Amino acid sequence: MDILSSYLGQLLIGAAVTLQLAFTSLFFGLALGLLFAACKLSNHVYLRRPVEYFTNLLRGIPEFLIILICYFGLSNLINNHFDAAFEISPFAGGVFALSIVFAAYASEVFRGGFVAIPLGQIEAAKAFGLSRTQLFFYIQLPQAWRISLPSLGNMWQSLLKDTSLVSVVGLEDLLKKAGMAGQFSKQPFVFFMAVAVIYFLFLAISNPVFAYLEKQANRGYHQPRS
Amino acid sequence: MSLFNDYLALLVESGPDILDGLIVTLKLLIGSCLVGFLLSVPLAIARLSEHRGISRLASSYSAIFRGTPLLVQIFIFYYGLSQFEAVRNSPAWLLLNDSFYCGLLVLALNLTAYMAEDIRAGIMAVPAGEKEAGLAYGLTKFQSYRYIIIPRALSIATPVLGNEVICQLKATALVSTITVLDMTGVVRRLSAASYTTDALIIAGVIYALITLLISLIVRVAEHRNTRYLRR
Numbered sequence: 503m504d505i506l507s508s509y510l511g512q513l514l515i516g517a518a519v520t521l522q523l524a525f526t527s528l529f530f531g532l533a534l535g536l537l538f539a540a541c542k543l544s545n546h547v548y549l550r551r552p553v554e555y556f557t558n559l560l561r562g563i564p565e566f567l568i569i570l571i572c573y574f575g576l577s578n579l580i581n582n583h584f585d586a587a588f589e590i591s592p593f594a595g596g597v598f599a600l601s602i603v604f605a606a607y608a609s610e611v612f613r614g615g616f617v618a619i620p621l622g623q624i625e626a627a628k629a630f631g632l633s634r635t636q637l638f639f640y641i642q643l644p645q646a647w648r649i650s651l652p653s654l655g656n657m658w659q660s661l662l663k664d665t666s667l668v669s670v671v672g673l674e675d676l677l678k679k680a681g682m683a684g685q686f687s688k689q690p691f692v693f694f695m696a697v698a699v700i701y702f703l704f705l706a707i708s709n710p711v712f713a714y715l716e717k718q719a720n721r722g723y724h725q726p727r728s
Numbered sequence: 729m730s731l732f733n734d735y736l737a738l739l740v741e742s743g744p745d746i747l748d749g750l751i752v753t754l755k756l757l758i759g760s761c762l763v764g765f766l767l768s769v770p771l772a773i774a775r776l777s778e779h780r781g782i783s784r785l786a787s788s789y790s791a792i793f794r795g796t797p798l799l800v801q802i803f804i805f806y807y808g809l810s811q812f813e814a815v816r817n818s819p820a821w822l823l824l825n826d827s828f829y830c831g832l833l834v835l836a837l838n839l840t841a842y843m844a845e846d847i848r849a850g851i852m853a854v855p856a857g858e859k860e861a862g863l864a865y866g867l868t869k870f871q872s873y874r875y876i877i878i879p880r881a882l883s884i885a886t887p888v889l890g891n892e893v894i895c896q897l898k899a900t901a902l903v904s905t906i907t908v909l910d911m912t913g914v915v916r917r918l919s920a921a922s923y924t925t926d927a928l929i930i931a932g933v934i935y936a937l938i939t940l941l942i943s944l945i946v947r948v949a950e951h952r953n954t955r956y957l958r959r
Contacts, residue, residue, distance in 0.1 A: 564900075570925075571929060666800055677799065681807075690811055691807075691812065697800050
Protein backbone atom coordinates (compact mmCIF):
# COMPACT_ATOMS: atom_id res chain seq x y z
CA MET A 503 0.00 0.00 0.00
CA ASP A 504 2.90 2.28 0.79
CA ILE A 505 4.25 1.92 -2.71
CA LEU A 506 0.84 2.76 -4.12
CA SER A 507 0.65 6.12 -2.39
CA SER A 508 4.04 7.20 -3.75
CA TYR A 509 2.82 6.66 -7.31
CA LEU A 510 -0.70 7.92 -6.64
CA GLY A 511 -0.10 11.24 -8.41
CA GLN A 512 1.02 9.47 -11.58
CA LEU A 513 -1.96 7.14 -11.47
CA LEU A 514 -4.36 10.06 -11.09
CA ILE A 515 -2.79 11.85 -14.07
CA GLY A 516 -3.27 8.64 -16.03
CA ALA A 517 -6.87 8.35 -14.88
CA ALA A 518 -7.50 11.92 -16.05
CA VAL A 519 -6.10 11.05 -19.49
CA THR A 520 -8.34 7.98 -19.61
CA LEU A 521 -11.43 10.02 -18.79
CA GLN A 522 -10.45 12.70 -21.28
CA LEU A 523 -10.08 10.04 -23.98
CA ALA A 524 -13.41 8.45 -23.07
CA PHE A 525 -15.37 11.71 -23.08
CA THR A 526 -13.80 13.02 -26.28
CA SER A 527 -14.56 9.73 -28.02
CA LEU A 528 -18.08 9.77 -26.62
CA PHE A 529 -18.67 13.25 -28.04
CA PHE A 530 -17.39 12.46 -31.53
CA GLY A 531 -18.92 8.99 -31.39
CA LEU A 532 -22.39 10.34 -30.65
CA ALA A 533 -22.12 13.00 -33.35
CA LEU A 534 -20.84 10.53 -35.95
CA GLY A 535 -23.39 7.96 -34.82
CA LEU A 536 -26.22 10.41 -35.50
CA LEU A 537 -24.73 11.20 -38.88
CA PHE A 538 -24.45 7.51 -39.77
CA ALA A 539 -28.00 6.90 -38.56
CA ALA A 540 -29.20 9.75 -40.76
CA CYS A 541 -27.40 8.15 -43.72
CA LYS A 542 -28.95 4.76 -42.95
CA LEU A 543 -32.42 6.30 -42.87
CA SER A 544 -31.79 8.25 -46.06
CA ASN A 545 -33.81 7.58 -49.20
CA HIS A 546 -30.69 7.59 -51.35
CA VAL A 547 -29.40 4.08 -51.88
CA TYR A 548 -25.92 5.44 -52.61
CA LEU A 549 -25.83 7.03 -49.19
CA ARG A 550 -27.52 4.22 -47.28
CA ARG A 551 -25.71 1.17 -48.61
CA PRO A 552 -22.08 2.27 -48.16
CA VAL A 553 -22.75 3.38 -44.59
CA GLU A 554 -24.50 0.09 -43.83
CA TYR A 555 -21.58 -1.91 -45.22
CA PHE A 556 -19.06 0.28 -43.45
CA THR A 557 -20.67 -0.02 -40.02
CA ASN A 558 -21.24 -3.77 -40.41
CA LEU A 559 -17.60 -4.21 -41.36
CA LEU A 560 -16.46 -2.14 -38.38
CA ARG A 561 -18.57 -4.18 -36.01
CA GLY A 562 -16.87 -7.36 -37.19
CA ILE A 563 -13.30 -6.21 -36.54
CA PRO A 564 -11.68 -6.27 -33.09
CA GLU A 565 -11.52 -2.80 -31.51
CA PHE A 566 -7.87 -3.41 -30.79
CA LEU A 567 -7.09 -3.96 -34.46
CA ILE A 568 -9.04 -0.82 -35.41
CA ILE A 569 -6.96 1.20 -32.96
CA LEU A 570 -3.77 -0.19 -34.45
CA ILE A 571 -4.96 0.48 -38.01
CA CYS A 572 -6.02 4.03 -37.17
CA TYR A 573 -2.87 4.89 -35.26
CA PHE A 574 -0.38 3.51 -37.77
CA GLY A 575 -2.53 3.89 -40.86
CA LEU A 576 -3.52 7.52 -40.45
CA SER A 577 0.07 8.71 -40.18
CA ASN A 578 1.05 6.65 -43.21
CA LEU A 579 -1.89 7.93 -45.19
CA ILE A 580 -1.10 11.56 -44.44
CA ASN A 581 2.62 11.10 -45.07
CA ASN A 582 2.14 9.32 -48.38
CA HIS A 583 -0.22 11.92 -49.74
CA PHE A 584 1.32 15.12 -48.47
CA ASP A 585 4.95 14.06 -48.43
CA ALA A 586 5.42 15.05 -44.80
CA ALA A 587 7.00 13.42 -41.78
CA PHE A 588 3.87 13.75 -39.73
CA GLU A 589 3.08 11.55 -36.80
CA ILE A 590 -0.37 11.37 -35.32
CA SER A 591 -0.49 11.39 -31.53
CA PRO A 592 -1.70 8.24 -29.76
CA PHE A 593 -4.49 10.33 -28.23
CA ALA A 594 -5.79 11.51 -31.60
CA GLY A 595 -5.48 8.03 -33.08
CA GLY A 596 -7.29 6.56 -30.09
CA VAL A 597 -10.09 9.12 -30.26
CA PHE A 598 -10.50 8.51 -33.98
CA ALA A 599 -10.64 4.73 -33.59
CA LEU A 600 -12.87 4.67 -30.53
CA SER A 601 -15.27 7.22 -32.02
CA ILE A 602 -15.81 5.34 -35.26
CA VAL A 603 -16.32 2.10 -33.33
CA PHE A 604 -18.77 3.81 -31.00
CA ALA A 605 -20.50 5.46 -33.96
CA ALA A 606 -20.85 2.13 -35.77
CA TYR A 607 -22.76 0.67 -32.84
CA ALA A 608 -24.59 3.90 -31.97
CA SER A 609 -25.85 4.38 -35.53
CA GLU A 610 -27.78 1.11 -35.28
CA VAL A 611 -29.21 2.13 -31.90
CA PHE A 612 -30.20 5.61 -33.11
CA ARG A 613 -31.70 4.17 -36.27
CA GLY A 614 -33.88 1.93 -34.12
CA GLY A 615 -34.81 4.94 -31.97
CA PHE A 616 -35.87 7.06 -34.94
CA VAL A 617 -37.80 4.23 -36.55
CA ALA A 618 -39.68 3.60 -33.29
CA ILE A 619 -41.24 7.08 -33.27
CA PRO A 620 -44.89 6.73 -34.33
CA LEU A 621 -45.49 8.12 -37.81
CA GLY A 622 -48.61 9.92 -36.59
CA GLN A 623 -46.51 12.23 -34.44
CA ILE A 624 -44.38 13.28 -37.38
CA GLU A 625 -47.49 13.87 -39.48
CA ALA A 626 -49.03 15.85 -36.63
CA ALA A 627 -45.90 17.99 -36.38
CA LYS A 628 -46.00 18.65 -40.12
CA ALA A 629 -49.69 19.48 -39.88
CA PHE A 630 -48.82 22.02 -37.19
CA GLY A 631 -46.46 23.63 -39.65
CA LEU A 632 -43.20 22.78 -37.92
CA SER A 633 -40.16 23.17 -40.12
CA ARG A 634 -37.85 20.18 -40.68
CA THR A 635 -35.33 21.52 -38.17
CA GLN A 636 -38.04 22.03 -35.58
CA LEU A 637 -39.45 18.60 -36.28
CA PHE A 638 -36.02 17.08 -35.75
CA PHE A 639 -35.06 18.94 -32.60
CA TYR A 640 -38.45 19.05 -30.84
CA ILE A 641 -40.13 15.80 -31.87
CA GLN A 642 -37.66 13.26 -33.21
CA LEU A 643 -34.41 13.75 -31.32
CA PRO A 644 -35.79 13.80 -27.75
CA GLN A 645 -37.76 10.62 -28.33
CA ALA A 646 -34.99 8.80 -30.16
CA TRP A 647 -32.73 9.81 -27.26
CA ARG A 648 -35.20 8.35 -24.77
CA ILE A 649 -35.44 5.06 -26.65
CA SER A 650 -31.69 4.77 -27.27
CA LEU A 651 -30.54 5.72 -23.79
CA PRO A 652 -30.41 2.21 -22.20
CA SER A 653 -28.31 0.86 -25.10
CA LEU A 654 -26.12 3.95 -25.06
CA GLY A 655 -25.45 3.28 -21.39
CA ASN A 656 -24.13 -0.18 -22.20
CA MET A 657 -22.06 1.21 -25.05
CA TRP A 658 -20.56 3.87 -22.81
CA GLN A 659 -19.43 1.11 -20.47
CA SER A 660 -17.73 -0.77 -23.31
CA LEU A 661 -16.19 2.47 -24.55
CA LEU A 662 -14.76 3.22 -21.12
CA LYS A 663 -13.27 -0.27 -20.92
CA ASP A 664 -11.91 -0.04 -24.47
CA THR A 665 -9.94 3.10 -23.63
CA SER A 666 -7.44 0.80 -21.91
CA LEU A 667 -6.47 -0.58 -25.34
CA VAL A 668 -5.02 2.75 -26.44
CA SER A 669 -2.22 2.31 -23.90
CA VAL A 670 -0.77 -0.33 -26.26
CA VAL A 671 -0.01 2.32 -28.90
CA GLY A 672 1.76 4.44 -26.30
CA LEU A 673 -0.82 6.75 -24.77
CA GLU A 674 0.15 7.40 -21.16
CA ASP A 675 -3.23 6.58 -19.73
CA LEU A 676 -4.08 4.85 -16.49
CA LEU A 677 -2.99 1.40 -17.60
CA LYS A 678 0.28 2.59 -19.12
CA LYS A 679 1.18 4.59 -16.01
CA ALA A 680 0.39 1.60 -13.83
CA GLY A 681 2.50 -0.65 -16.05
CA MET A 682 5.46 1.72 -15.77
CA ALA A 683 5.03 2.05 -12.01
CA GLY A 684 4.80 -1.71 -11.72
CA GLN A 685 8.04 -2.12 -13.63
CA PHE A 686 9.91 0.38 -11.50
CA SER A 687 8.64 -0.95 -8.21
CA LYS A 688 8.64 -4.64 -9.20
CA GLN A 689 5.10 -4.89 -7.87
CA PRO A 690 2.95 -5.06 -11.00
CA PHE A 691 0.13 -6.90 -9.23
CA VAL A 692 -0.56 -4.02 -6.85
CA PHE A 693 -0.70 -1.45 -9.63
CA PHE A 694 -2.78 -3.47 -12.08
CA MET A 695 -5.19 -4.22 -9.24
CA ALA A 696 -5.39 -0.49 -8.53
CA VAL A 697 -6.22 0.11 -12.21
CA ALA A 698 -8.96 -2.52 -12.04
CA VAL A 699 -10.41 -0.85 -8.95
CA ILE A 700 -10.35 2.60 -10.57
CA TYR A 701 -12.07 1.33 -13.73
CA PHE A 702 -14.61 -0.46 -11.56
CA LEU A 703 -15.32 2.78 -9.70
CA PHE A 704 -15.70 4.76 -12.94
CA LEU A 705 -18.22 2.23 -14.20
CA ALA A 706 -20.02 2.13 -10.86
CA ILE A 707 -20.34 5.93 -10.91
CA SER A 708 -21.72 5.97 -14.44
CA ASN A 709 -24.60 3.66 -13.53
CA PRO A 710 -26.53 6.17 -11.37
CA VAL A 711 -25.76 8.91 -13.91
CA PHE A 712 -27.48 6.90 -16.64
CA ALA A 713 -30.33 6.01 -14.30
CA TYR A 714 -30.82 9.77 -13.73
CA LEU A 715 -30.64 10.54 -17.46
CA GLU A 716 -33.18 7.81 -18.19
CA LYS A 717 -35.48 9.16 -15.53
CA GLN A 718 -35.15 12.65 -17.03
CA ALA A 719 -35.82 11.39 -20.55
CA ASN A 720 -38.81 9.34 -19.41
CA ARG A 721 -40.44 12.05 -17.31
CA GLY A 722 -43.28 12.45 -19.78
CA TYR A 723 -44.18 8.82 -19.43
CA HIS A 724 -45.99 6.88 -16.78
CA GLN A 725 -43.42 4.91 -14.81
CA PRO A 726 -44.45 1.28 -14.52
CA ARG A 727 -43.75 -0.05 -11.05
CA SER A 728 -41.36 -2.95 -11.10
CA MET B 729 -5.30 -2.04 -59.19
CA SER B 730 -1.80 -1.73 -57.83
CA LEU B 731 -3.20 -1.56 -54.34
CA PHE B 732 -4.98 -4.86 -54.89
CA ASN B 733 -1.76 -6.38 -56.23
CA ASP B 734 0.07 -5.21 -53.12
CA TYR B 735 -2.39 -7.02 -50.93
CA LEU B 736 -2.24 -10.12 -53.11
CA ALA B 737 1.55 -10.15 -52.97
CA LEU B 738 1.45 -9.78 -49.21
CA LEU B 739 -1.04 -12.62 -48.92
CA VAL B 740 1.10 -14.90 -51.07
CA GLU B 741 4.26 -13.95 -49.21
CA SER B 742 3.02 -14.12 -45.62
CA GLY B 743 -0.10 -16.21 -46.08
CA PRO B 744 1.28 -19.21 -44.14
CA ASP B 745 2.20 -16.98 -41.17
CA ILE B 746 -1.24 -15.37 -41.13
CA LEU B 747 -2.82 -18.82 -41.38
CA ASP B 748 -0.81 -20.00 -38.36
CA GLY B 749 -2.03 -16.95 -36.48
CA LEU B 750 -5.59 -17.61 -37.60
CA ILE B 751 -5.37 -21.15 -36.21
CA VAL B 752 -4.14 -19.83 -32.85
CA THR B 753 -7.01 -17.31 -32.83
CA LEU B 754 -9.55 -20.04 -33.56
CA LYS B 755 -8.03 -22.29 -30.88
CA LEU B 756 -8.36 -19.45 -28.37
CA LEU B 757 -11.90 -18.74 -29.48
CA ILE B 758 -13.14 -22.33 -29.38
CA GLY B 759 -11.22 -23.24 -26.22
CA SER B 760 -12.38 -20.21 -24.27
CA CYS B 761 -15.96 -20.61 -25.47
CA LEU B 762 -16.06 -24.27 -24.40
CA VAL B 763 -14.56 -23.60 -20.97
CA GLY B 764 -16.60 -20.44 -20.53
CA PHE B 765 -19.82 -22.20 -21.46
CA LEU B 766 -19.17 -25.14 -19.12
CA LEU B 767 -18.44 -22.76 -16.23
CA SER B 768 -21.22 -20.30 -16.96
CA VAL B 769 -24.14 -22.72 -16.60
CA PRO B 770 -23.29 -23.56 -12.96
CA LEU B 771 -22.55 -19.88 -12.32
CA ALA B 772 -25.93 -18.86 -13.70
CA ILE B 773 -27.65 -21.42 -11.49
CA ALA B 774 -25.60 -20.23 -8.53
CA ARG B 775 -26.74 -16.65 -9.20
CA LEU B 776 -30.34 -17.79 -8.89
CA SER B 777 -29.64 -19.87 -5.79
CA GLU B 778 -31.81 -19.33 -2.75
CA HIS B 779 -28.75 -19.29 -0.53
CA ARG B 780 -27.88 -15.64 -0.07
CA GLY B 781 -24.15 -16.34 0.18
CA ILE B 782 -23.89 -18.39 -2.99
CA SER B 783 -25.88 -15.99 -5.14
CA ARG B 784 -23.97 -13.03 -3.77
CA LEU B 785 -20.64 -14.74 -4.52
CA ALA B 786 -21.73 -15.54 -8.07
CA SER B 787 -22.99 -12.03 -8.75
CA SER B 788 -19.82 -10.43 -7.42
CA TYR B 789 -17.78 -12.68 -9.74
CA SER B 790 -19.85 -11.40 -12.67
CA ALA B 791 -19.63 -7.79 -11.50
CA ILE B 792 -15.86 -7.91 -11.11
CA PHE B 793 -15.13 -9.47 -14.47
CA ARG B 794 -17.68 -7.32 -16.29
CA GLY B 795 -16.69 -4.14 -14.51
CA THR B 796 -13.00 -4.10 -15.44
CA PRO B 797 -11.33 -4.01 -18.87
CA LEU B 798 -10.25 -7.39 -20.24
CA LEU B 799 -6.79 -6.01 -20.98
CA VAL B 800 -6.33 -5.15 -17.30
CA GLN B 801 -7.43 -8.66 -16.34
CA ILE B 802 -4.93 -10.17 -18.78
CA PHE B 803 -2.14 -8.00 -17.35
CA ILE B 804 -3.07 -8.91 -13.78
CA PHE B 805 -2.91 -12.63 -14.52
CA TYR B 806 0.14 -12.59 -16.78
CA TYR B 807 2.35 -9.85 -15.34
CA GLY B 808 0.77 -9.27 -11.94
CA LEU B 809 0.63 -12.74 -10.45
CA SER B 810 4.29 -13.45 -11.25
CA GLN B 811 5.16 -10.95 -8.54
CA PHE B 812 4.42 -13.49 -5.84
CA GLU B 813 6.91 -16.19 -4.92
CA ALA B 814 4.11 -18.51 -3.84
CA VAL B 815 2.47 -18.38 -7.26
CA ARG B 816 5.76 -19.03 -9.02
CA ASN B 817 6.34 -22.15 -6.93
CA SER B 818 2.83 -23.50 -7.25
CA PRO B 819 1.76 -25.92 -10.01
CA ALA B 820 -0.54 -23.22 -11.41
CA TRP B 821 2.59 -21.44 -12.61
CA LEU B 822 2.92 -23.96 -15.46
CA LEU B 823 -0.38 -22.62 -16.76
CA LEU B 824 0.19 -18.95 -16.01
CA ASN B 825 3.74 -18.84 -17.33
CA ASP B 826 2.67 -19.91 -20.82
CA SER B 827 1.22 -16.85 -22.48
CA PHE B 828 -1.16 -18.90 -24.65
CA TYR B 829 -2.71 -20.79 -21.75
CA CYS B 830 -2.74 -17.73 -19.53
CA GLY B 831 -4.58 -15.81 -22.25
CA LEU B 832 -6.97 -18.70 -22.74
CA LEU B 833 -7.66 -18.85 -19.00
CA VAL B 834 -8.43 -15.14 -18.70
CA LEU B 835 -10.56 -15.13 -21.84
CA ALA B 836 -12.54 -18.08 -20.51
CA LEU B 837 -13.01 -16.55 -17.05
CA ASN B 838 -14.08 -13.26 -18.60
CA LEU B 839 -16.52 -14.93 -20.98
CA THR B 840 -17.98 -16.97 -18.11
CA ALA B 841 -19.09 -13.77 -16.39
CA TYR B 842 -20.84 -12.47 -19.52
CA MET B 843 -22.39 -15.80 -20.53
CA ALA B 844 -23.67 -16.46 -17.00
CA GLU B 845 -25.67 -13.21 -17.20
CA ASP B 846 -27.24 -14.28 -20.50
CA ILE B 847 -28.05 -17.79 -19.29
CA ARG B 848 -29.48 -16.38 -16.09
CA ALA B 849 -31.78 -14.17 -18.13
CA GLY B 850 -32.68 -17.25 -20.19
CA ILE B 851 -33.50 -19.29 -17.09
CA MET B 852 -35.66 -16.47 -15.78
CA ALA B 853 -37.49 -16.33 -19.11
CA VAL B 854 -38.51 -19.99 -18.96
CA PRO B 855 -42.27 -19.96 -18.31
CA ALA B 856 -43.05 -20.74 -14.68
CA GLY B 857 -45.66 -23.29 -15.77
CA GLU B 858 -42.99 -25.46 -17.37
CA LYS B 859 -40.90 -25.46 -14.21
CA GLU B 860 -43.93 -26.32 -12.11
CA ALA B 861 -45.01 -29.03 -14.52
CA GLY B 862 -41.60 -30.63 -14.15
CA LEU B 863 -41.87 -30.60 -10.38
CA ALA B 864 -45.44 -31.88 -10.54
CA TYR B 865 -44.22 -34.87 -12.54
CA GLY B 866 -41.96 -35.70 -9.63
CA LEU B 867 -38.66 -34.72 -11.27
CA THR B 868 -35.91 -33.98 -8.80
CA LYS B 869 -34.45 -30.51 -8.83
CA PHE B 870 -31.44 -31.77 -10.77
CA GLN B 871 -33.60 -33.55 -13.32
CA SER B 872 -35.82 -30.55 -13.88
CA TYR B 873 -32.74 -28.37 -14.49
CA ARG B 874 -31.09 -31.00 -16.67
CA TYR B 875 -34.07 -31.89 -18.86
CA ILE B 876 -36.35 -28.87 -18.78
CA ILE B 877 -34.97 -25.60 -17.56
CA ILE B 878 -31.43 -25.56 -18.99
CA PRO B 879 -32.36 -26.72 -22.52
CA ARG B 880 -35.17 -24.18 -22.67
CA ALA B 881 -33.00 -21.42 -21.22
CA LEU B 882 -30.22 -22.13 -23.72
CA SER B 883 -32.55 -22.03 -26.67
CA ILE B 884 -33.99 -18.73 -25.43
CA ALA B 885 -30.49 -17.35 -24.93
CA THR B 886 -29.06 -18.59 -28.26
CA PRO B 887 -29.04 -15.21 -30.08
CA VAL B 888 -27.43 -13.44 -27.13
CA LEU B 889 -24.89 -16.20 -26.65
CA GLY B 890 -24.07 -15.93 -30.35
CA ASN B 891 -23.33 -12.24 -29.90
CA GLU B 892 -21.16 -13.14 -26.95
CA VAL B 893 -19.14 -15.53 -29.14
CA ILE B 894 -18.63 -12.75 -31.70
CA CYS B 895 -17.48 -10.41 -28.94
CA GLN B 896 -15.16 -13.14 -27.75
CA LEU B 897 -13.60 -13.42 -31.22
CA LYS B 898 -12.81 -9.72 -31.00
CA ALA B 899 -11.54 -10.12 -27.46
CA THR B 900 -9.02 -12.78 -28.50
CA ALA B 901 -7.10 -10.05 -30.34
CA LEU B 902 -6.02 -8.69 -26.96
CA VAL B 903 -3.82 -11.67 -26.10
CA SER B 904 -1.35 -10.40 -28.69
CA THR B 905 -0.31 -7.90 -26.01
CA ILE B 906 1.14 -10.73 -23.92
CA THR B 907 3.23 -12.02 -26.85
CA VAL B 908 0.81 -14.69 -28.08
CA LEU B 909 1.19 -14.93 -31.85
CA ASP B 910 -2.47 -15.03 -32.74
CA MET B 911 -3.63 -13.43 -35.97
CA THR B 912 -3.34 -9.92 -34.55
CA GLY B 913 0.08 -10.72 -33.11
CA VAL B 914 1.33 -12.03 -36.47
CA VAL B 915 0.06 -9.09 -38.49
CA ARG B 916 1.43 -6.63 -35.95
CA ARG B 917 4.87 -8.11 -36.57
CA LEU B 918 4.39 -8.05 -40.34
CA SER B 919 3.19 -4.48 -40.24
CA ALA B 920 6.05 -3.36 -38.03
CA ALA B 921 8.56 -5.04 -40.35
CA SER B 922 7.16 -3.48 -43.52
CA TYR B 923 6.14 -0.04 -42.14
CA THR B 924 2.69 -0.45 -43.70
CA THR B 925 -0.76 -1.25 -42.38
CA ASP B 926 -1.63 -3.63 -45.22
CA ALA B 927 -1.24 -6.71 -43.05
CA LEU B 928 -3.44 -5.20 -40.34
CA ILE B 929 -6.16 -4.47 -42.87
CA ILE B 930 -6.01 -8.02 -44.25
CA ALA B 931 -6.44 -9.35 -40.71
CA GLY B 932 -9.39 -6.99 -40.21
CA VAL B 933 -11.10 -8.39 -43.29
CA ILE B 934 -10.48 -11.96 -42.11
CA TYR B 935 -11.92 -11.14 -38.68
CA ALA B 936 -14.99 -9.60 -40.33
CA LEU B 937 -15.46 -12.73 -42.44
CA ILE B 938 -15.25 -14.99 -39.38
CA THR B 939 -17.79 -12.76 -37.64
CA LEU B 940 -20.09 -13.16 -40.62
CA LEU B 941 -19.61 -16.93 -40.50
CA ILE B 942 -20.39 -17.11 -36.78
CA SER B 943 -23.52 -15.02 -37.19
CA LEU B 944 -24.69 -17.37 -39.98
CA ILE B 945 -24.07 -20.39 -37.73
CA VAL B 946 -26.02 -18.72 -34.93
CA ARG B 947 -28.90 -18.04 -37.30
CA VAL B 948 -29.00 -21.72 -38.28
CA ALA B 949 -28.88 -22.77 -34.61
CA GLU B 950 -31.70 -20.37 -33.81
CA HIS B 951 -33.74 -21.78 -36.68
CA ARG B 952 -33.19 -25.31 -35.37
CA ASN B 953 -34.03 -24.32 -31.79
CA THR B 954 -37.38 -22.83 -32.67
CA ARG B 955 -38.49 -25.57 -35.07
CA TYR B 956 -41.30 -26.57 -32.71
CA LEU B 957 -42.80 -23.11 -33.14
CA ARG B 958 -43.16 -23.46 -36.89
CA ARG B 959 -45.93 -25.16 -38.68
